[in-house]
Amino acid sequence: MAQPGGDLVVVGAGGFGRETVDAVRAMNASGASWRLLGYIDENPSLAGTRVGGVPVLGGTRELSNLPNAFVVVSTGRPDNYVSRPRIVRELGLPAERYATIVHPSAAVSASSRIGSGSVLLACVVLTSAVTIGSHVAVMPHVTLTHDDVIEDFATLASGVCLGGQAHVGRAAYLGAGALIREGRTVGSCALVGMGAVVTADVPAREVWAGVPARRLRAADVPAVVP
Numbered sequence: 001m002a003q004p005g006g007d008l009v010v011v012g013a014g015g016f017g018r019e020t021v022d023a024v025r026a027m028n029a030s031g032a033s034w035r036l037l038g039y040i041d042e043n044p045s046l047a048g049t050r051v052g053g054v055p056v057l058g059g060t061r062e063l064s065n066l067p068n069a070f071v072v073v074s075t076g077r078p079d080n081y082v083s084r085p086r087i088v089r090e091l092g093l094p095a096e097r098y099a100t101i102v103h104p105s106a107a108v109s110a111s112s113r114i115g116s117g118s119v120l121l122a123c124v125v126l127t128s129a130v131t132i133g134s135h136v137a138v139m140p141h142v143t144l145t146h147d148d149v150i151e152d153f154a155t156l157a158s159g160v161c162l163g164g165q166a167h168v169g170r171a172a173y174l175g176a177g178a179l180i181r182e183g184r185t186v187g188s189c190a191l192v193g194m195g196a197v198v199t200a201d202v203p204a205r206e207v208w209a210g211v212p213a214r215r216l217r218a219a220d221v222p223a224v225v226p
Contacts, residue, residue, distance in 0.1 A: 005033030007068060008099055011060070011087060012075035013039040013051045016137065020074040020119050021054055023103040030104040037069060060091060070099040072117060076137060076155050081173040082189060082225050084135050085153045088117070089226035095134065112144075115152065139176075151188070169204060171225050189221045 008024065010017050017039055024034050038055040039046075040063060046056040063071065071093060075083045098117035102108060105122045112126040115134035122140045126132070130144045133152035138144075142156045146164040150156070153171040160174045163182030168174065172186050175194035186192060186202045193209030193216075202208045207216045 004099070006035065006070050006099075007037050007066065008034045008070045008072065009037050009040050009057065009063065009066060010054075011040045011071060011073040011091075013041040013043070013046055013054075013056050014075065014077075016076060016119075017041075017074040018052055019121055019139075020072060020101055021052065023101050023119065023121055026104050026122075027101070034070075034099075037066065040071075060087075063091065063093075069097075071097055072099045072101055072119060073135060074119060074137070076173075078173060078175065078191070081155055081191065082153070082171045082221050084137075085171055085226040088135055088153075098134070133170075145182075157194070171221075175209075189219055189225055191219050 010020050024036055028034055038057040039051060040060055041056055042059045047058040049056050073084050073087050095116045100114055100116055101119045103120060103122045106120045106124040108126045109128050111128050112130040114132045117135040118132055120138045124138050125143045128146040130148045132150045135153050136150050137155040139158040141159050143161045145162060148162045148166050150168045151170040154168045155173045157174060157176040159177040162180045165183045166180045167185040169186055169188035171188055172190045174192045177195045178192045180198045184198055184201055187204030189205045190202045191207045192198060196209050196213040197211045198213045205219045207219050209216055
């Protein structure tokens, strides 16, 4: 199988962006050939600086000067976990422009599928027939088991574990260490708190937390997520 490579820019120079860069470096050390051009970030104070030795090229307008570069959008945090859909919509790039970044320590079964623009960090496990959509963020030590489905733009924080045939909706966020019982669904744009144990379906656009997880409130997300 050919190793991935080419010119690459990372959108977002924050924590997730830096984690993505280190995953790219690990891929290159294992035979990939990504040429990291730099970060794209809308914070004007970062333009022209370096973050962890990587230049910040400027805002998204700089992509027009890089028509052949691959792109990966590495933004999002618990208080703004639906930023990636907005950025991807605004960029308007075809799917083939997006790089898929998989840390070499991840264990991905041959029967599993990963969409364009997704990032899998160190020690992620996909056991069998797992489907991951596009622009999904999978943090270290996440375990996804047989027939799980993760829709586009979802975020799975460190240590999340899903039982078999679980379904995570579009742009949902699962906090660090959350456990999802087999066959359960977390709805689109829902937020599951750190360490939660989800034994029932979580409706879309709700915040659930606790052991067992229960509804706390409606999620603070825009009425329309791109």
